[in-house]
Amino acid sequence: MEREAEIPSVATDKDEVDIDAVARDAAASIAAAPSSDALTHIETEVLGKRSVLAKAHRALGKLDPESRREVGRQLHEVRTSLEQQLAARRNELAAAERMIALAADRLDLTEVIPDQVRFPLSRGHLHPVTQARDELEDVFVGMGFEVAEGPEAESDWYNFEALNMPPAHPARGMYDTMYLDIGQPETVLLRTHTSPVQIHLMEEAVRNDSLPIHAVMPGKCFRLDTPDARHLPVFNQIEGLVVDRGITFGDLAGTIQVFTEAYFGPGMQSRLRPAYFPFTEPSAEFEITCTICRGEGCRTCSHTGWVELGGCGMVDPAVFTAVGIDFQVWSGFAFGFGIDRLALMRHEIPDIRSFLENDIRFLSEF
Ligand code: DAH
Numbered sequence: 483m484e485r486e487a488e489i490p491s492v493a494t495d496k497d498e499v500d501i502d503a504v505a506r507d508a509a510a511s512i513a514a515a516p517s518s519d520a521l522t523h524i525e526t527e528v529l530g531k532r533s534v535l536a537k538a539h540r541a542l543g544k545l546d547p548e549s550r551r552e553v554g555r556q557l558h559e560v561r562t563s564l565e566q567q568l569a570a571r572r573n574e575l576a577a578a579e580r581m582i583a584l585a586a587d588r589l590d591l592t593e594v595i596p597d598q599v600r601f602p603l604s605r606g607h608l609h610p611v612t613q614a615r616d617e618l619e620d621v622f623v624g625m626g627f628e629v630a631e632g633p634e635a636e637s638d639w640y641n642f643e644a645l646n647m648p649p650a651h652p653a654r655g656m657y658d659t660m661y662l663d664i665g666q667p668e669t670v671l672l673r674t675h676t677s678p679v680q681i682h683l684m685e686e687a688v689r690n691d692s693l694p695i696h697a698v699m700p701g702k703c704f705r706l707d708t709p710d711a712r713h714l715p716v717f718n719q720i721e722g723l724v725v726d727r728g729i730t731f732g733d734l735a736g737t738i739q740v741f742t743e744a745y746f747g748p749g750m751q752s753r754l755r756p757a758y759f760p761f762t763e764p765s766a767e768f769e770i771t772c773t774i775c776r777g778e779g780c781r782t783c784s785h786t787g788w789v790e791l792g793g794c795g796m797v798d799p800a801v802f803t804a805v806g807i808d809f810q811v812w813s814g815f816a817f818g819f820g821i822d823r824l825a826l827m828r829h830e831i832p833d834i835r836s837f838l839e840n841d842i843r844f845l846s847e848f
Contacts, residue, residue, distance in 0.1 A: 499538045501553075504528075505560045512567045518575045525568050535561060610848040611718055611837055614825040615700050618720055621744045622698040625737070627722065630697045632679030634704070635662055638669040640678035644804040645761040653760045658706035660715075672704035676721035676818055677761060680797075683723060684805040693812060694726035700821065711833045718821035723797075725807065725814035731764070731796060734815035738794065742770050746828075751777070753788065762795025762816055773827045782827075789827060792819025 508528040515521040527533060539557050542550050608616070619629050632640075638649075647653050657674035664670055679699040687693045700720040707713045724733070735754060742752040750773075754766035769790050772783035779785040794817035799809040826834055829848065836844050 499534060501535075501538070501556050501560055504534050505564065508560075508564050509567055512564070512571050515571055515575065518572065518579060521568065521572055521575060528564055529561065529568075535564075604846075607848070609837070609845065610825050610829065611822050613848065614828070615718060615720070615821050618745065618821065618824075619698065619700065621741060622720075622722070624744065625740060626696055628697045630679060630683055630699045631701055632673075632676070632682045632699060634673055634702055635664075635670055636673045636678050637666075638671065640681050641671055641673050641675075644681045644801065645677055646798050646800040646804070647760045651760060653758075660704050660706050673701075674705050675703050676701050676719040677816070679721055680723045680761075680801075680816055681805060684725065684802075684807055687725070688806050693807070694724070695814070696724050696726070698722045709835055711835070712823075714822065714834055714838065716838075717823075717834075719792075719818050720821055721816065721818040722794075723814065723816045725797065725812050727812060729796075729813045729815055731815070734766075734794060734796065734817070737815070738768050738817065746770065746773060749776075752791075754794070757793060757795075759793050759795055761798050761801050762793075763798040765793065765795035768792060768794055768817065768819075774830055782830075791824070792817060794818070 508524075511524050511528070512521070515524050529535060535557060538553070542554055542557075545553060607613075623629065641657075641659075642651070642654060643649070659674050660672045662670045662672065676699050679701065683695055683697055683699070687695050698720055699722075700718065702716060703719050704716055705713075707715050709715060722737075724737070735752075738752045738754070742750050749771075751771045752768055753770075754768050757765045757767040759765040767790055769788040771777045772780060772787055772789045774780050774782045775787065777787040779787050783789050794815065797814040797816055802809040802812065802814075822834055822837060825831070825837070831837075
C-alpha cells in the first residue's frame with residue numbers, strides 16, 4: 483500500500499499526529515473522490531484499522547488521563563465528521579452514477595432508422611387457409627349460424643358409430659384412420675372428418691334442452707393419406723348442422739345456394755347430385771360453378787363447368803336416435819366440405835402441398 487508509506491509511521495505518538503491536518507487531507511480526498519468505488523477505498527484509508535486515526539486512537543492508552551480525554555474527544559469529533567462527509571459524498575456519487583446508467587439505457591422511441599423507412603419491416607399475415615376459414619365463418623355467422631368446435635382426438639363412437647357407421651360398416655373404408663394408443667380402454671383416433679362435432683352438439687342440446695341447433699364447425703381432420711397434389715394427411719373441414727322443427731331438403735338446397743353466392747360472389751350457382759353418406763338420408767354431393775372458368779368449361783372442371791365442393795343431406799333418423807333426439811319432432815340437414823380445397827380452387831393453386839411448405843414467397847402472395 484503506497485499510500486500508507488506517506489502516513490507518518492510514528493502515529494503511536496500523539497504529538498506527531500496533526501489531527502487537524504489529517505482531517506483536512508481526508509476531507510479533501512473525500513470531496514475529490516471520482517466514483518463510489520474510489521470512495522470505498524478512501525473510506526478504508528481514512529477510517530480503517532490501519533488509518534492514521536485508528537492508530538492514534540490505539541495510542542490513547544499511553545497518554546496521561548487529561549490529554550487522553552482531550553485527544554479522544556478530538557479523534558471522535560473528526561471521525562464523526564468524516565463519516566458524515568463520506569455519507570454525503572456517497573449519496574452524491576450514487577445519484578450521478580444512476581443518471582449516467584439511465585442515460586446509457588435510454589431508448590429513443592422516435593428514432594428513425596433510414597433503412598427501415600426505405601424497406602419497411604414486413605408484418606406478415608394470416609395463412610391463406612386461416613383466411614378462408616375466417617371468411618367462411620363470417621359468411622355463415624351472417625346467415626345466422628353459430629360457430630362451434632370439437633376435439634381432434636375422438637372415440638370410435640363419435641367419429642363412426644353415432645354417425646351410423648357401426649363396426650365393420652363398409653363406409654368406414656372411405657376413411658383411412660389414424661389410431662392413437664394412449665392407454666384408454668376405448669378406441670381413440672384422430673377424427674377423419676368434422677362430422678363427430680355434430681354428435682357433440684346434439685348431445686349437448688339434449689342435455690341442456692336447448693334445441694334447435696344452427697351451427698358451423700370448422701377444424702382439422704386427419705387421414706392416413708400419402709400427400710399428393712390434391713391430398714394432405716392433415717386438412718381442414720367445415721361442417722354445418724341445422725336441427726329444428728319442419729326442416730326440409732329445400733332448406734338445405736337454399737342454404738347452400740345462399741352460401742355459394744355470399745362466399746363466391748353473385749351469379750355463382752350450386753347444384754346437388756345424389757350420393758351416399760351413412761349419416762344423412764337422402765344424401766347429396768354439392769357442386770358449384772367452376773371458380774376458374776365461371777361455368778364455361780376448363781381443365782379444372784373437366785369441361786363440365788361444375789366443381790364438387792362437399793357432401794350434405796338430411797340428418798339420418800339413426801343419428802338422431804343415437805343422441806336421443808325424437809326424429810318425429812325434429813328434422814335437420816348437415817353439410818361438410820374441405821377448407822383447404824376451397825382455398826385451392828379460389829386461388830387457382832395447382833398443388834395443395836404448397837400450403838404446408840412454409841415457403842415465404844408462396845405465402846406472401848395472399
Ligand atoms: N363427413 C363427410 C366426409 O368427410 C362430409 C359430409 C358429408 C359431411 C355429408 C356432412 C354430410 O355433414 O351431411 O366425407
